Amino acid sequence: MKAILKKFLSITLCLAFATVLFTGNTIYSNAKTAKAKNLVVVLDPGHDTTHVGCHYEGFEEEIANLYIAYYCKQELEKYKNVTVYMTRYGFxxxxxxxxxxxxxxxxxRVDFAKSVKADVLVSLHNDYDPDLDKTQNGAKVIIPNPNYKPAIYVKGSQLGQSILDQLTATSLNINNWKMCPNGTGLVTRDSSSSTYPDGSAKDYYALINQSKSAGFTAVIVEHAICTNDSDRLNHLSTPEQYQELGIADATGIANYYGLTLK
Ligand SMILES: [Zn+2]
Structure with missing residues (x-):
C-alpha cells in the first residue's frame, strides 16, 4: 500500500513538474513562433537635440543613442522576417x-510604434550618475513591471535578459542601479501616483506604460554610464564602440525571437 502511494505521489509530482516546464516553455516558444512570420521592431533612439539626454565630458547622449540605433537596425536587417523602424532618423x-x-x-513615439503595428519597442539610452558618483557603471535594462498585463512583463524580462547577455559580453558590467538596486541589471520602476485600469501601480516610464496599455512590450536599454570614465572611454567614444553596442542589442533581440540570418 505504501509503495503504491509512493508511486502515485512520484507520478503526480512528475506531472506537476512537467506542467511547470511545459507552461514556462510555451510562453517562450509562443514568443518565438508567433512572431516568426514577420517581426516588427521599433528602435527608439532616446532623446533628440530638442529634448537632450545626458551630457558629460564631450559625450552627448542623444547623438550616441542615434548611432547605436542605426548600427542596431543595420545588424537586425541581416536577419529574415523582420521589419525595423526607428522613431527618429535625424538629430x-x-x-x-x-x-x-x-x-x-x-x-x-509610442503612437508611431502603434501605427506600424510594432511587436516590440526597444528604447536605446545611456545613463549618468546625478551625483557624479564615478563608481556607478555598466548596463541595465528597464522592463515592464508585472502589473496589469503580466505576459508583457514575462516578454520584457526575457528580452531584457537576452540583450543584457550580449552587452556584458562586450565587457560591460551589470549596473546595480541605485534607484532600484537588485543586482540583476533587469529593473522595473513603479509610478508612486498613477495606476492601470485594474488599480495596480503603473510603470513609471511613459514609454513602457503607454506601450503596455497599447498591448506591446517596451524595454529601455541603458547601455553604459557616461559619468564612469571606463564606460565612457571604452564604450561611448567612437563609432566602432557604438557599433559594438548596436550589434549586441540586435543579437539579443534576434536570439530572443529566434530569428535566423538571411
Ligand atoms: Zn536617456
Whole structure:
C-alpha cells in the first residue's frame, strides 16, 4: 500500500513538474513562433537635440543613442522576417520642436510604434550618475513591471535578459542601479501616483506604460554610464564602440525571437 502511494505521489509530482516546464516553455516558444512570420521592431533612439539626454565630458547622449540605433537596425536587417523602424532618423525631434513637449514627444513615439503595428519597442539610452558618483557603471535594462498585463512583463524580462547577455559580453558590467538596486541589471520602476485600469501601480516610464496599455512590450536599454570614465572611454567614444553596442542589442533581440540570418 505504501509503495503504491509512493508511486502515485512520484507520478503526480512528475506531472506537476512537467506542467511547470511545459507552461514556462510555451510562453517562450509562443514568443518565438508567433512572431516568426514577420517581426516588427521599433528602435527608439532616446532623446533628440530638442529634448537632450545626458551630457558629460564631450559625450552627448542623444547623438550616441542615434548611432547605436542605426548600427542596431543595420545588424537586425541581416536577419529574415523582420521589419525595423526607428522613431527618429535625424538629430532633431520629429514630433514638434517645443522643448517643453517632452511627454508629448514620448507619447508620439509610442503612437508611431502603434501605427506600424510594432511587436516590440526597444528604447536605446545611456545613463549618468546625478551625483557624479564615478563608481556607478555598466548596463541595465528597464522592463515592464508585472502589473496589469503580466505576459508583457514575462516578454520584457526575457528580452531584457537576452540583450543584457550580449552587452556584458562586450565587457560591460551589470549596473546595480541605485534607484532600484537588485543586482540583476533587469529593473522595473513603479509610478508612486498613477495606476492601470485594474488599480495596480503603473510603470513609471511613459514609454513602457503607454506601450503596455497599447498591448506591446517596451524595454529601455541603458547601455553604459557616461559619468564612469571606463564606460565612457571604452564604450561611448567612437563609432566602432557604438557599433559594438548596436550589434549586441540586435543579437539579443534576434536570439530572443529566434530569428535566423538571411
Ligand atoms: Zn536617456
Amino acid at each position: 532633431e525631434c520629429p514630433y514638434g520642436a517645443d522643448p517643453d513637449s517632452k511627454s508629448a514627444c514620448l507619447s508620439a
